[in-house]
Amino acid sequence: MEEATASQSPTPQVQRRQLCTRCDRPLPVCLCHALPPSPLPTKTKILIIRHPHESRHKLNTTPLISKTLLNSTTVSSRRLLRHHLPDEAPPAIYLFPPSPSAPAVALSHLESTNLLNYRTSPLLLIVFDGTWKHAKEMVSASEGVLKGVAQRVCLDGVDENAVGGSIFDNELVLRKEPFGGCVSTLEAVARCLGVIEPNGHEVQGVLLGVLKEMVRLQAGFMKPCKPRPKMLKKTKHKEDD
Template sequence: MEPEEPTAIRTTLDSPSLSPQPRQICSTCDRPFLVCLCHALPTTPLPTRTKVLILQHPHESRHKLNTTPLISKSLQNATIISSRRLQPHHVADHSTPAIYLFPPSPSTPTYALSELQSSNLLNYQTTPLLLIVFDGTWKHAKEMVSASEGVLKGFALRVSLDGVDENATGGSIYNNELVLRKEPFGGCVSTLEAVARCLGVIEPNGKLIEEVLIGILREMVRLQAGFLKPLKPRPKLLKKSKQKDSEP
């Protein structure tokens, strides 16, 4: 990426095989000018009682459809750390109740987000909460959570969004309206939507915050739709040994 120019727009070169022409990048939202989201972002970042800590896999930051940067531009109390695991110094203040978003595993059950709301497990209405989110592909996120369990254990409660089902086919980035990034199974959502849905429950004005964040995501999907080809499911390829077994 080239240094910023004096104007509010900077340029970066696409791969020569795709386009030899430079494309304009908005210096505010860091997105190509044709899909700029500045008009959808709040005029000033929204304040929250909840501190949002996003641990982003280094590879994810290079993905063009990554939604995490939009969170830090929309929320005052959001921090992004590029790392493959949660380190103790990332969460130095253990006196703050904490939750982290991730589906359950055989060894680590979770509370559903709706249960967190009804049971008031952490008394988050009167105590500020730390929300930890792992941002990466499903494979990377599992690796990150596994590598971070030593820090998370006894400190943060695992919470999953309602509707997660590993036996169901994955949907799209937002409520199956458009397929931008294929999710591995039912209930998986983008990092932006996950944060929006969680803050919608735990923040005093959560519904407003959720509405703003989901509105940004809707606009992102709408703008990208004109530049993406529909994703077609690829047939599963059998290993050579299984192919021989299936032959008549």
């Protein structure tokens, strides 16, 4: 009696998306045409503390900052540690909204301070990259290092009582923002450098150009989000009241 042999079908291979070797984006949304030929030099040094979970998000904008700016460093960490800072730390600012216990200088008022003195030493810009929840935790965990080292600065227009935007109502927004005035890390850096860099208008324009193109390309692959049933019920109750 012949021994039956089971035919083994080949294991299907998962087709991985081909990535651009320069911008590390999938080819259909490649951003090389929007990036400068070489990273732009800045007098400001940018230090980005990126929450480890952010590396999983395909729409995270931090990698594009290092591809656009020469003096940008990204560290994966849940908090700022002393060894993340330069040995001879220059004057520093960090971006985060104010709180009752930690006031902040509005970006539009920063020029009235003595932090923007380019003749002495360059400025260090510290940015925390994460979800709103993670960013709050990161800043809180970093307060021991930040105290006495960096001045808290906030973007103008931050309002925790206002609803945040989404990709469908703002050409610069990739993900749903928690409240009004919140922006992506790339836009926050761009707006800040627009004020503190000598050629800030030019640097900001390049960064925002990259972000606008990223949003434009990505929007073609995103479907509008339908309101959840619970949210519809809440809206209806409010209208009835």
